[in-house]
Amino acid sequence: MLNRTYRALTLMAVGIGAAACTGKPAASNDAANPPATGAATGGGSVAKPTGKIVTVQLITDAVGNYFKPADFEVHRGDIIRFTLSVGVHNVHFLPDSNPGKLNLPPVSDFLQLPGQTYDVPVNFEPGTYYFQCDPHVLLGMKGHVKVER
Numbered sequence: 001m002l003n004r005t006y007r008a009l010t011l012m013a014v015g016i017g018a019a020a021c022t023g024k025p026a027a028s029n030d031a032a033n034p035p036a037t038g039a040a041t042g043g044g045s046v047a048k049p050t051g052k053i054v055t056v057q058l059i060t061d062a063v064g065n066y067f068k069p070a071d072f073e074v075h076r077g078d079i080i081r082f083t084l085s086v087g088v089h090n091v092h093f094l095p096d097s098n099p100g101k102l103n104l105p106p107v108s109d110f111l112q113l114p115g116q117t118y119d120v121p122v123n124f125e126p127g128t129y130y131f132q133c134d135p136h137v138l139l140g141m142k143g144h145v146k147v148e149r
């Protein structure tokens, strides 16, 4: 069920991507007109993929509930691969805790199966971003990722 939903979403995303690629030629006025403040929501620049995958584990153990690593750096174009190790967790780049940041990824589904992943392509502007696991944030399950160009 989960897998099927995930696959459908993936197909949708691929479909949208393909449509975007085969659509009209890239708007040539993008370069001439820097996006107005707030206009880039959802339409920000897509970073060129670096091929680098940064794995972050989601863990429940005797120490508690936590991301490992919880504070790390990535570059634009990397992929952050949140991977469930133990427990039931999600990943939420809370807008309220990331004021002024654009292109925040959607909140993930709950990861419940060990090895289950949630990929976040790093298309954000350079800066430090906060994320948390909603059910465990009060237990300290949160982290920061610093995005570098």
Ligand SMILES: [Cu+2]
Binding pocket: 065, 087, 088, 089, 090, 133, 134, 135, 136, 141
């Ligand atoms: Cu959690």
